[in-house]
Amino acid sequence: MRIGKPDIAVEGNTVVYRTEIESEDGHRELWFRIDAEFGDLVTDTCDAPLVGLLIPAMAAGEDIHLSGAISERLYYNLSAPCQSVFRNVIPTLRAISLRPSELLPGRKPAAGVAAGFTGGIDSFCVLADHHYSPDCPEGFRLTHLVLNNVGSHGHGAEGTALFEERCARLTPVAERTGLPLVRVDSNLDSFYGEGLGFLQTHTPRLLSAALVLQRGLGRYISASTFNYSDVYVGPARGTGLTEPITLPLLSTEVIDLLSVGHIYTRPEKTIKVAEIADSYEVLDVCMKSGSRNCSQCKECLRTLITLDIAGLLDRYSDRFYIDKYRANRNKLLARFLQNKPRRGALRREVLEFAKKSNWRIPLSVYLNARRYRIGNTARKKLRWLKRIAQHTGKKRSDGRV
Template identity: 25%
Template sequence: MTAGDAEFSVFFALPEANASFLSTAPYVILPYAAMLALVHGEDLNCGGMTADSVLLRNMRCALEEVVRAHSGFRVPQIVNLTEAPVVANTSGQTGVFFSGGIDSFFSVLRHRKGGDADGAQWIGPATHAIHIYHTPEPVGIEAFETLAPLASAVDALGLSFIPLQSNYMTADRCLNDHWADLAHGAGLATVLHLLSGGLRQGLIGSTHTWGALVPWGSGPISDPLWSGRRMQVIHDDAAYDRVEKTELISQHPEALANLNVCDTRVDGKGYVNCSVCPKCLRTMLTLDLFGKNERRTAPAFDWSNYRPAAFARVFLRTENDTTFAFAIRDRAQTADRPDIVLACDAALRRGRFLRPIARIEDFVKNSRIGRRYRRRLVEWRRSIYNRLGFATRS
């Protein structure tokens, strides 16, 4: 692929046992390629390929929504391709993205066969859990062996596990910089289209709720617009906030034993939660609300140094972080947990006071200097945060 002045390759690799899920249609890469063109301010040249006309129409609408929500971008023109009708996929199964985090465990628990789905849209049963193993280059089948705990958890819940290696999140620096806030929904949709040889529906776990939506790479408006005739992309489910999702997970020991919040891999161990970073503390604080606050009840975390007041040290950098803290605070008030309320109040005050620092960081990150010295700047920031007593990853 070519973007800006750079040429690079994107790969996807999965076990041979899952090879039947792969689609041979070249247009499955289009959501990813369109977002790549958007962040570089270029048009998308498709090289004369023939593409699903329904996907193309939906994709143009998705790009319009992305540009509406994020200023400073323009909708790329999609050129040099032929639109054609594609036979609908009516016999495939349903996949759900599964990182092991709160949002993905919630979707798995709700939509597995015999799951906890209530009056929301009936989708299931979900049959396959898709896990993306991000890596700059293929690392062989042994990498999948470290995912055994997640695979076992999925198997216990009645789903089949599809692990997939790819560098598509980090292959291009510009796209990677906008991955979370702008592009990851299109990236996940691309994986679903890639697997449309065996799947016909795919669920992307929600991040925000109706009434509290913020510009983000995945959402209930944009995600379904990445659908085509052979793949329906479903956003699941903006009617539930993170606290409600955690409440459901707190009732399932198999989920509590395998939560992956940090998304940090340790050689030979797979995913390990640090139990001190903002995401870990936020999750532990919420689990505490539901009485899961020790290794016996929530073994995915180290509770030896946990106390609710530790959340007061968290720097709520973004509107995203602030929304989650308010949701925890509201539930803590209902549950008569003044210690958690006080911790959330302190974190929210700190966030308001320090928000200008976050804006400066974002400006530097997106500058030429920031792009060139990214790793060094991240290390400096972490060191400074530690000295100031902010909660950061160890």
């Protein structure tokens, strides 16, 4: 894979950072688009495409040749240590070599401090510690919020539409906090093929977009989802659980990528966020699109049950269907409990919080959860048997026995 020298151009009211990409798949262009008012944050180094395309290049087994300059520190860390982490997470990836044309030694970091912001519990917890808290040291106090479009909103035009919708929803929060919202649109998602889904690979995607802004940002704070006790480098669970290890490896001499929030459990974060009045009208935790949190998906249920245990549900009556939740609480609780505890650290934390708070879950809820679980297993087995029957039938009709 060859990553070309970046070209930065003003187009209408945006600034576009572009690089030409040559690979075995052919010639393509990778771009990041930022509102023109934030154009002075945009770097001219090749660090961002290098981080963004490392996993796709490792999946294809292609060495990366770079025509533009990259950070010396990034070159060192991406040449072996970071690849080792990613190969533990996705064992099909192959080790590759980096061939830079120029290495940039130490430079002076810029003063900006940004956080990725989606309006969820993790993001608001970062605001609590790095914006609202009077105890935050100056070098860690936020100056900007960033929302990226690198795969978390879905693919193609549909993903871009949801990205725009979420930007519009978060703009009033940004205005209320006085922190400007930097929107980074990109086609980076289109470089990630089968088996490299967003949940598996979101760390280098999100940090690639942050690296585009390193001319004006000296620190970028990434809101983690998991407690330190759940940090894990291994297959099947994605790069998110590796972040305390990978973010220092993806940092350069001029931008410190920092993963925060690992000191809290999910219920602790939720209760902290519930003290921020700015979150009451905009908290967005839902896995589905829509102007309000659906109040049924696992993300919504996790938050609703925690707020319920803490007696704070009514603070979010504009964001959730609280009446529907209360009317169907036992049924929704059973649905929440149907997966085995070892499947989800965040779910386990909510149950521990219920126990600690003496919040009683009726026996009938556990029995129903068990019933749902047995039903799910039976449905899965039936689907599996049907697939085998279809496959066998196809072989017979092909004349193969």
